[in-house]
Every structure is written in structure tokens, then in C-alpha cells.
Amino acid sequence: MNYKEYVELVDNLSKKIDDQIVEDLARAILDAYEAGQQVFIIGNGGSGANASHLCEDLMKGTLHDFENQKRLKVASLTDNTPAILAWANDTSYDRIFLEQLRTYAESGDLLISISGSGNSPNVLRAVEWAKENGLKTFGITGYDGGKLGPMCDKEMRVDSFNMGAVEAVHGIVFHYLIEILHERFKALAAA
16 A cells, blocks of 8 residues: 555544534533543553643643633543553553542543454443443544443444554544544533
């Protein structure tokens, strides 16, 4: 595959994402914002990097007034390296997100779980706990959705087994979310 073919693949996969599921994700984040609920984001590897990036963009990129605007409560659970290492070393790697949720999450919060394969054990355990404890769950997947897709309240899936393309499309959707949420948060403040 050459570069133009790769770009075409990413473009075609991006166009296959259902507008309604992207709107559902935007609405879930907006609902959490309006209710003062937390948004937690998790993922491994490239999906973990996307979780950190999405968190940063939601935290800052949705602001139109740095001094006075109500802030979205958002955290990427991929970013507390000492906690991740302690839980992984002392118990098992599949507890790294679950244990952080036990510490920080409350019923009504939103968990956004990113997994290209949809089969990361640590993500699945976190979603199981989240559902048992009243969190809303949104899965961001690729491949065939794996086990994660059906577990979540809602799923946005990139229908490809090319992990790089899956993660690239996730990034495109996340940047689009920031664009529309910036405008919606601004409209709420003006109302």
C-alpha cells in the first residue's frame, strides 16, 4: 500500500462512521458537562495515547473563556503512571483502570473506553465495574468490536482490522468532537 492508498483507506473509513453515533457521543459528554459529572477515558498503547489526547482536548479545547467558563470534569486514567505501575506490579495489569475508577468514579459518570481490538482485559474489567456501579459507558472500537462493543451502552466502531487506520479515524472523530463541543459549551454559557 502506498501513501495515497493509505490516505484513501482512512478517508473511506471516516466516511463510514455513522453521524448519529458521533452525535450520541457528543451528547453523552455534553450531558456529563451539564450535570457536573466526571468523564473518564481509558485505553492501551495507541488507544491510550488517544485517551490522553482526547482528555487534553476536552479539558482545554472546549473552553472559550479561560477565566469564567464552567469546566468539563475529565480525566484520562492512562496518565497516572505510578498508580498504573503499582496496581500492575502488585496485583495484575487487568486492574489498572478498574482500581482508579473505584477511587474516583460515581454513579452517573461517563466512561469512554478506547480499544482498537475491543478485547483488552483491563478495559473490559473497567467497563464491567462501571456498568455494575451506574456509570454510562461508551466504547470506541475497531476490528469487529471485540467483547467491548456489546458490553457498552453505545459503541462507535471503525470497521477495519488495520490498527493504524482505526486509531487514525478515532483521532479524526475526537478532533471533530472538540469542534462541536466548543460551540455547544459556548452556546450554553450564552443562554
